[in-house]
Amino acid sequence: MDPFQTLTTSQRHGVIIHHWDTDGLCSAAVLFNYLAERFPEKKLTTFVPTITNYYLTAQQLQQLSDAQYQFAITCDINFPEQTVNGLARVWPDQTYIFDHHHQTPYRQVHYFNQPHPACASFITATLGLANNLLAAIAMVGDREESIQQDTQYYPWVAEMMQQYNISFAQLLTLRRLIDSNYMVDDYSGMHDTIQLLRHDPLALLTDVKLENNLQQIGGEIDRLLEQAPQALSNQVLFLDLHTSLNILSHVTRNISRQYPDKIIFTRQLKADQYTCYIRRRQLQYDMRQLIQFARDLGLNAGGKEEVVGIIIPREQLNEIFPKLQAKVASIQV
Template identity: 25%
Template sequence: MLVIHHWDTDGITSAALTIKALGLDDFINIVPPIGEFRFDGRVKKHIEEAEKVYILDLNLPQEVEDVEKDTVFIDHHLQKKIKNPKVRQVNPILERMNGKEFPSASFVVSNHFSLWNSWSSLGAVGDIGNKAFEIPKTLELLKTEGLTKNEALKLVQLIDSNYITMDRSAAEKAVELVLNRPLKELLEYEPWIKNLEEIERTIKDVLSGIEVKNDIAFIEYSSPFNIISKIARKAVWEMGYNGAVVLNRSFHEKAQLYFRISPDLKEKIDMEGIIQILKNRGFNAGGKSEVLGIIFEKNRIDEVLGIINGYLASL
């Protein structure tokens, strides 16, 4: 049995719930390359060798269309209907159910298998943060393991530290740890604590070097950690800037840029228009009305910055 899951807390708890619900002793769980929504050669090799495949919390219908094994695909993202007859697609949105009742893949998995526990809640906290506590079931399930809100939030940070440090094997090992250790005990798991301390130290150092123009924070740094979205959120949501243009000049031989704006700038800045400009130049940019993200070759940093700065200068 092969379980392919997202690398974050929701994906990890969804995998643990699936494995427990099925009573699996003989299984392999893997994640795609962190930060890349695709199946690489390693994932495809495991699929070839598997008898049955579960794919959880991965909005990859285009990849699942090509899977030639008996597959169950459980997700909660907006996506198209899969035509592959070997795939059973479980997604409440496709069934026109109330998406608010399924804030995370862990809730979909729990509903599918009729198995609800603190892992279900932890996945929801991982995906929507404090909003998860507005769902009565979240708090009820956390209490069964004696977890407070703050402990749940801290656990999400600890589990997510594996993908933020880009440690694929650690993200996979996290499923085994969730399956076999009480969540209270994982609050003291030393490797995750060390990860988190290093991440927080790096973020603090990066945020000490902000330049500000017209109430927009411009931040540059170099780090192998996938912290760029956290830095942008902190600059806008916690430090109060109207926007943040964040550039990581050295991210695993590539460059990263993340541009986030506050609600006050949504009417003024056409983020989707900027994304389209970048796409027209051949960049694989994505995002929505308040955020833009892009990973690209280092030799095109000046080109990307020129597009962003040129747009802002025209306002």
């Protein structure tokens, strides 16, 4: 099956909307290279949603619509129905979605989604491409060390390590370097990294700018971890983080390691909205209950059993945050 059989020469300018992490950038680079070779006349632009938002705002949809792209491709983001409907309204026959997060299919768009270690490896398989370094970097990006236990797909990674003479540790380093763009909130850096991934991925290993990002991130995480969390109950610790970097999930994970028998609740003001993380390690509490609670309050929320992320628009903070805080503080395991 050819995912792009409905793409014609009259559709000259398209946008690739991608996740901000390593797999998202690698997925965009695989698609970019494929389309550039198959349709050399087409012009492609890349676009990232606001970092931490797994959806497009009404303004962003309008902005994309105003830019007069004739087709849109999304990769590695599990968009909610509202965003998918918005894309399908702007590009009724020319919205292509590639993802590897299991969910029920959307019928109003060209929809390609199957379980795979990474979206870039799924795209590689779906387009009938040969195994490639970008797929390997993306699989290490999403799965880290655990990909080594994957008997079906680790051979793909091992083959690339041999072909390019690189170690698994270097693949992990590439992941940290590529992810550093979103952590320092550098949108044009993500764009530049996609272009490097397309042409010379291993050049990223000696990229001075990305190395500087890692220094900056390390210093900021250390600074934030010096702050003592506040007890909301005997099981829940809260921390309000003041930083311009997108490192809330990493800091929350670090604090959770320090207090494995507590629920860690963190908050950060960023881009006119509050991001909240709630994470646990040893306590047996299914965090997905909080996703439903937040959605019932009208908030965007997502996550899994051990961690959830919730977005609160700034104007709703005074009304909504106390309700969320009371709910988390009341958790008894």
